[in-house]
Amino acid sequence: MNPKLLFLVPALGLLAGIALFLPCPAPAGGMPPASGYTILAPIRHGNLTVFPVVAARSFDTKEFLTLDEGLRSGEVIVTESGGVQPLIRRRRTPSSQSGAQVNQLVLVNNSKRPLILLAGEIVTGGKQDRVIGKDRIIPPESDPIDLGVFCVEPGRWVGSSDRFGVGAMAGGPVPAPAPMAAPNVRGKAMAEKDQQQVWSEVAKTRTAMAETVTLEAAAQAINGTSSYAGVMGNEEVKQRVDSVAEPIQKNYQSLIQQLRDQNAVGVVVAVNGRLVWADIFASTNLLEKYWPKLVRSYAAEAVVTRTKSGEVDVRRAQEFINRLEGRHETVDSEPGLYRHTEIAGDGFRAFELTSLLPKTGFDLHLAKMAE
Numbered sequence: 001m002n003p004k005l006l007f008l009v010p011a012l013g014l015l016a017g018i019a020l021f022l023p024c025p026a027p028a029g030g031m032p033p034a035s036g037y038t039i040l041a042p043i044r045h046g047n048l049t050v051f052p053v054v055a056a057r058s059f060d061t062k063e064f065l066t067l068d069e070g071l072r073s074g075e076v077i078v079t080e081s082g083g084v085q086p087l088i089r090r091r092r093t094p095s096s097q098s099g100a101q102v103n104q105l106v107l108v109n110n111s112k113r114p115l116i117l118l119a120g121e122i123v124t125g126g127k128q129d130r131v132i133g134k135d136r137i138i139p140p141e142s143d144p145i146d147l148g149v150f151c152v153e154p155g156r157w158v159g160s161s162d163r164f165g166v167g168a169m170a171g172g173p174v175p176a177p178a179p180m181a182a183p184n185v186r187g188k189a190m191a192e193k194d195q196q197q198v199w200s201e202v203a204k205t206r207t208a209m210a211e212t213v214t215l216e217a218a219a220q221a222i223n224g225t226s227s228y229a230g231v232m233g234n235e236e237v238k239q240r241v242d243s244v245a246e247p248i249q250k251n252y253q254s255l256i257q258q259l260r261d262q263n264a265v266g267v268v269v270a271v272n273g274r275l276v277w278a279d280i281f282a283s284t285n286l287l288e289k290y291w292p293k294l295v296r297s298y299a300a301e302a303v304v305t306r307t308k309s310g311e312v313d314v315r316r317a318q319e320f321i322n323r324l325e326g327r328h329e330t331v332d333s334e335p336g337l338y339r340h341t342e343i344a345g346d347g348f349r350a351f352e353l354t355s356l357l358p359k360t361g362f363d364l365h366l367a368k369m370a371e
Contacts, residue, residue, distance in 0.1 A: 037280060039268060039318040043255070045247045048302035049273075050295070051317040052255055053266040059282040059362045064137075064355075065113040066289050067121055068178055071164075075111035078147065078164035080104075080126045105130055105147040105164070109138045114337075114357060116364060118290070120186035120297065122152060122179045124229050125164035129153040131181050131198070131228075133189045135353035135365055137338040150189045150198045152181065152228040179232055180290075180297040183269070183277045187369045191342075191349045202228045208304035209237050232300060245299035249292060256291075260284055266366075267294075268317040271302045273310040275320050278368040282355075286364070321368070324350055338364075347371055 040052040070076025081104040105123070109115045115138040122131050130149035138145060180186070185205065188197040209231050210222040218236040231237060256264045265287050266280030279294055281287045326345030333339040336356055343350040350368040355361065 035322045035324060037266075037321050039314050039321065040255075040259075041314060042270075042312075042317070043248050043251045046244050046302060047272045047305065047308075048244050048248060048299055049270040049312060050248055050252065050298065051268040051270075051314065052252060052259070052264055053268060053278070053280055053321065054259060055263040055265045055280070058263040058265065058284060059360075061281075061283040061286045061364065063113055064286070064364070065109075065111055065115045067115065067117055067123075067132075068289075070109065070111060070115055071123075071178070073111070075109070076115060077108045077110065078123050078125075079106055081106050081146070105149050106144045107138065107142075107147045108144050109140060109142040112140045114138065114140055114355075115142075116286075116353075117147075118180075118365060119190045119351070119367065120181045122181055122229055123147075123149070123164040124178075129227055129229050130164075131185065131189050133193060134332075135340060135351060135367070137334075137353070137355060137357070137364070139337055150195050152185065152198065152202050153230075154199050154202070154226050178293070179229055180293040181228065182297045182301040183369065184301055185228065186297070187277075187349075190351060190367070191369065191371075202226075205300075205304060206231050209234070212240060212303055213237065237303075240303050241296055241299045244302050245296045248299070249295045252295070253288075253291065256284060256288060268321055269298050270312040270317070271298070271305045272308045273312050274307075274370070275312055275316065276301070276370050278321055278366070280321075280366040282362050282364045320348075320370070323348065324368070326350065 036056040037053050038055075040054060042049045042051045065076070067076065071078070105126070117132050117136050117138065119132055119134050122129055128151045130147075131152045133148050133150050136148070181189070182205065185198060185201045188194065188201050192198075205228065206222060206225075210219045213219050213222065213234070213236045215236055218234055222231050222234055222237065225231060232241070252267070264284050265282070266278065268275065269277040269279075277298070279290070281290070323345065324343060326343040326348070328344045330342040330344075331339060333356075338356055339352075339354040341352040341354070343352070348368055348370055350366065352363050353365045355364050
């Protein structure tokens with residue numbers, strides 16, 4: 001054999017081994033994807049597939065507060081619109097004389113950090129559980145603001161507590177994280193902005209979950225509640241969701257640690273071979289905070305989805321995240337605070353939350369849903 005070939009054979013083997021641990025290569029021509037995001041090999045369990053996303057760059061998000069952190073510390077307060085107590089502020093505090101309303105909650109951020117709210121986060125308590133309808137940023141030491149929510153518990157209008165907590169079964173000394181609605185419910189709140197459609201999806205989820213459980217008592221408990229959080233908190237439902245979510249959560253959490261220097265920032269999600277969603281953040285740190293409840297929301301949809309549409313590969317996931325230009329854009333902005341952009345495209349909706357606070361100017365969160 002040619003001496004040069006003898007040298008090349010082991011070298012090629014070494015390169016092939018290294019390639020198994022590197023992100024997928026850039027498209028032909030050597031240029032990175034236009035979106036700035038690169039899709040890695042998928043993590044699969046059952047009918048749920050998540051494709052890790054790495055970014056060309058990352059941003060410092062340590063100063064931002066999440067809803068879970070704020071509610072847990074007591075620095076963030078959520079209450080019915082008629083229950084706001086006067087606060088001592090240098091700025092004027094609006095009075096709140098009206099009674100509680102289905103789609104109105106009030107939030108106060110008493111912390112010294114800006115607060116991130118993500119569409120799909122569920123707050124439990126008050127007269128009904130609600131789901132946040134839009135990504136936004138709340139300034140530090142804010143006056144009471146209208147939270148912008150949809151009801152996900154149509155069967156109750158009796159106060160369970162004066163204030164809202166986090167987690168379906170909050171009430172212990174350390175509240176559980178606020179659950180994230182599954183993509184089907186989350187999408188109706190974000191894209192359709194229609195209370196009746198949100199209720200309809202909650203009802204479909206409840207019915208589908210009742211059909212998946214094996215114990216008659218569990219099915220009766222699910223059918224006997226109108227609460228989305230109550231359905232997700234059912235012990236048999238939790239076991240089924242956990243059986244899908246936990247392997248993927250642990251695998252990707254480990255991968256995040258390995259890819260920290262490569263800016264692992266999000267996922268593209270497929271259920272039964274169909275691309276359904278993407279969540280991408282400004283930093284690995286922010287992704288890690290949301291990842292446990294995000295993966296459970298994806299798993300919840302996987303549990304109740306039965307239609308099979310084939311296998312999805314890295315190429316299709318990359319194409320999904322690359323297509324962010326649409327036919328129409330709607331921009332909602334709070335000067336000096338944030339810009340929220342909704343993009344309507346062919347077969348998708350995308351939602352970008354851009355921080356406009358000093359020394360930022362970057363996208364904190366991108367959500368994309370298939371239609």
